[in-house]
Structures are given as C-alpha cells and as structure tokens.
Amino acid sequence: MSYTFQFGVVAQYQDEILTGIWLTIKLSVLSIILGSAAGVVLASMRSIQGGTVRFLVDAYVEIIRNTPFLVQLFIVYFGLPGLGLRVGADTAALIGMTINLAAYSTEIIRAGIEAVHKPQIEAGEALGFTRFQIYRHVVIVPAIAKVYPALCSQFVLMMLASSICSAISTHELAASAAFVESQTYRSFEIYIVVTLIYLALALALRAGLALVGMWLFGRRVARQAMTVLPEVPA
Template identity: 45%
Template sequence: MAYKFDFGAIVPHWELLVDGMILTAELTVIGAVVGVGLGIMGAWARASRAPVISQIVGVYVELIRNTPFLVQLFFIFFGLPALGVKLTEFQAAVLAMIVNLGAYSTEIIRAGILAIPQGQIEAAQSLAMNRVQIFRYVVLLPALKKIWPALSSQIVIVMLGSSVCSQIAAEELTFGANYIQAINFRAFEVYFVVTGLYLVMSILLRMGLKVLGNYLFERRRHV
C-alpha cells in the first residue's frame, strides 16, 4: 500500500470546520423552528373543515415528500430567480429546509392530531373553550407530545440533509470539507473526520431534542 494517511493535514484548517459546523447548526435551528411552525399550521389546515385549504396543503405535502431535497434546493436557488426572487445561498438553503421540514412535520403532526380522541375535544367545548384554546391546549400539546420522537428524527434527517447545501455554495460543514480537500488533496481524511463531526452533531441534536421534549411536555402536565 503506497498511500499514507495524513490526518494532520486537516489541523491547519480547523477553523473552516468550526465555521461550517456553526453554519450547519444555524441552518438547522432556523429550519427546525420555522419548519415545525409551518408544520403546525399545515396540520391545522389539514384538520380544518375547509376542504380547499386542506387540499392545497395536501398537494404541497405530497410534492415535497416525493421529490429529492437536492432538487428542491436547486429549484429554489437556480429556478426562482427566473421569477424575480433572488436569494443568497444562505437564504435559499434555509428556505429549502423550512419548506422541506414543513411538509414532513405537517404529516407527522397531523397523525398526532388524528390520534386525539373526539371526546377530549367535546369535553373542551363543553367547558366553553374557544377554537383556538381547544387547538392549543387540548389538541396540539398532547399531539406534539405523542409524535415528538418521530418529529425529532425528522429534524435530525433534515440536519443531515443540509450537507447537500454545499452544492449551492452555502458555507456549511460539507462546504468546509470540500474547500479543505481542494487545498490539501486529502479527500478521504477530510471526509472521514467530517463524517465523524456529523455523527457527533446528530447525537447531540437528538439528545437536545429529548431534553427539550421533556421540558415542553412533562412540566406542562402539572400546570
């Protein structure tokens, strides 16, 4: 074997990787918060009695869930400027992640909402709660609690999926890796290390979401 591994070649460029990780984290946090918000609205629309809105949301969900994230990203970044919507790399990446997660979380949260027994809602109505109150306290919170594990995995998947944002030159972790291997030609070593970084990030994210879930749902129960 002629090839000698040289992981030391990455060390001088460690700042690029840290910057990349920060940007990946930023993308993930914004994407997750807004995306889940969009998913909640979508699920509400799907569950509402207005068939037109429900169908429009349904089409959105199916379109996104049945096309690759990379194509959605290219469409937003390269395609939308033709309609006069110009976005920076970061904006396009965030938008793609929001739109993507929005569709998946709509479907996940809807499943949680469908699992709420009708009697709960009727009981809330008999307590004279209005529609918004019922949705917030009786439908949404228990539904979110039920589907939190599924939602967490989806957020992790979106975080991992953000690695393709390097293709539109959004300077996240994979972009940093590409940049470094273009300088020192140590492609395998760089990608090996970055894969490890992604693994650490996904484990941390999963743990963080678990803690967040405990905080959001366990405490409220006693209120």
Template identity: 50%
Template sequence: MNYSFSFAFLANRWPALVEGVWLTIQLTVVSITLGFLVGTLCAVLRVYGNGFVRRVVGSYVEIIRNTPLLVQMFIVYFGIASMGVKLSAEVSAIIALVINAGAYTTEIMRAGIESISKTQLEAAECLGLSRVNTIIHVVLLPAMERVYPALSSQFVLLMLASSVTSQISAEELTAVANVMQSDTYRSFEVYLIVAAIYISLSFLYRFAFALVGAVLFTRRRKLGTAL
C-alpha cells in the first residue's frame, strides 16, 4: 500500500467547508426548533384530543417513522415542484426535516406527558387552573424535563441526518465535500475531515443542549442529574 496522504487542498478550499458547516447549523437549528414545536403540539393532541384527532396524529407519526428521510425529502422537493410551486433546496430541506423531527418528537413528548401522574392533574384542578394552564405549567415542562435526554439525542441524530439534504442540492457540509472530493480526487482525506467536523458538531450540539437544560431545569442542575 503506497497511498500518500495529502491535505494541501485545504489551503484553498477551507472557506467552502466553513460555508457548508454554517448552512448545516442553520438548517438544523431551524428544523430542531420548528420540529420541537410541531412535535409538542402533536403530542398534546394525541393525548388530549378527540378520537379523530388522535388517529390523524397517529397516522402522521407512523407514516413518517416508517419511511426513509431521503424519500420524504424527495417528495417535498420534487412533489411540490410538480404542483407548480418551486421551492429552494434549503427551504425544501427544512420542511422535510421539520416533518421528520416532528414525528419523532411527538412520540418522545407523548411518553413524557403520559408519565405525569394523575394526582398532579387533580391538584392543578383543585387550584382552579384552566386546562390550558394545566397543560403548559403542570404537564409540558415536567414532561420535557423527563424526556430531555432523549430529545437531545434525537436532535443530534437529526443534525447528522441532515447530510442527506445534499441529495437535493442543498449546499451543506456533505454536498460541499462531494464537490471537493470530485475536484481533488482526495476522497479519503475529504471524508476524514468531514467525519471529524460532524463529530465536533455533535459535541457542540450536546454541549448547547446541556446548557439549555441547565437553564430550564434547575432541579436537575441542583440534583446533578444528567441532561
């Protein structure tokens, strides 16, 4: 084996990698935020909604969780375009990622909501809290606290899965790497660098989620419970 490593191409091409990383961060931060909101709303509807609403939300969750993200992305990108509405690759990527994240968040938050004991709900009712205030203050925040580690892991996985958006020409990190390796013929070096960047991003996201958890969940911070 006489392969000789060379990273000389980075001297001219590192700005493209930085742009790819920045777009990856933008795509995933927006998708995580919107996906969490969609998932939380769907979880509340699945637990407290009527039979029809629960079935609709359940169907959405099962369809998304049982189809590949790449297929979902193609449906959004090419399907919407075939109906005469042209969206950019980045917007299509965000829509697909939000839909995907929303389905997984629904199930995670549903588990958290259903873990809240009935005595807490009865206590809220005795205090005269409205149904909306009970859901927000008595149910959602404690539920999110209980499932926060699972949510954090799921959102890190979403960041890693965002690499498939390169298949619809979104110029994120993996797409930049694909172009770079085809130009330089240094596939091994390029993807080693990209792997290292994704590992760094994973640690960065986990650190950010830990900070958010420390701010939101003071009880966990005081007890030293993992976030």
C-alpha cells in the first residue's frame, strides 16, 4: 500500500495554524505568570500560616492534582454559567490552566521552602534581618532556585496540556489542526507538522526559561532547567 505525502496542502492553511500557535503561546505565557505567582503566594501561606489556612491550601492542591484537567476545564466553562458567571472559551482556558498550574507550583515551591535549613534562618535573625527580609532573601528566593528546574518542567507540561483546551472550543494549535484536518483529510501530514510545532515550542520555552533562570539564579540552575525533562503524570 503506497501513500503520497502532500504537505503542500497543509501549507495552504498556514494562517489558520499561525493563529493557533499564537493563542497557544499567549495562553501558556499568561498561565505560567499567573500560576507561578499564585503558587508562590499559596506555598508561602501554607508555610507561614497553620490550621485552617494550611488545610485549605492542602485541600486545593490535592483536589486539583488528583482530578483530570479536562474536568476542571468543563467546570469552569460549563459550570460557571450556572452560577451566573459566563466566560468565553479563551478566558475559561486561561482560568483552567492557571488553576491547574497554581496547584502544581504550590506543591513544588513548598518542597523548596522545606528544603531551606533552619541555621540559614537563624543566621538571618542574628544579622538583624526583619521577618520579611528573612523570608524574601533567605527562604523564598533560595527555595525557588532549588526547585526551578522542576518548575520549568511543569511549565512545559502546561504548555503541552493547552491542547486539551480545544475541547471547550478554544481555537489554539490543536483546534487549528483539527480544523485543517477536517478540510483537507490529510491527517498524517497535519499531525506530523503539529507535532513538530509543539516540539519546537517546548524547546523554545525551555530555552527562554533557562535564560530567565540564568538572570535570576545563575548559570548552574539554568543548565539544570535545560536538561531536566518533564515527567508526564501517571
């Protein structure tokens, strides 16, 4: 059985594919910024506070990490309108990605905070640092530096998981690929191209995160961010 590749047919829909690429990048960057910021806040609250606050943060992390991302998207997109909060597909995708990434970031940053040794905190107190200065310079920055490679892997996974958002009519790269496939019936060609695009996006994101890590934490952490591969959750 012979098969003739016709990638030229896919090239005719380059504007459609470029639109999907742009939305994938936009959703990924925004969710990384918002999700990591929320992760820092929640991990800090969990470490500083106890009792009810710690229980609520732990409950949020466990619920999000142990339920499918697709179900979370459906709750945001189909469930919120039942409460009178109607959002568009792109906004729902961003909310869902941020909520999901925030939970994973919280757990990763929590591990970094717990890895900070008590003598370092005591040294800060001996130097007359305020509680805020100790937490900022002695705890949170070194903690993030320790877990930065793991955070980068999670960011890449979130970018790849953006393809699931096509299930709620978000017109990102996977949705663009499905549209082109429905028009051309060249499934093999379009999904080979899309696979290569996702690979390029993942490598570009990892390289960009490595540059950010070099700027924030130095070359050693940046190299680790480039070499640690993302682990696909079971």
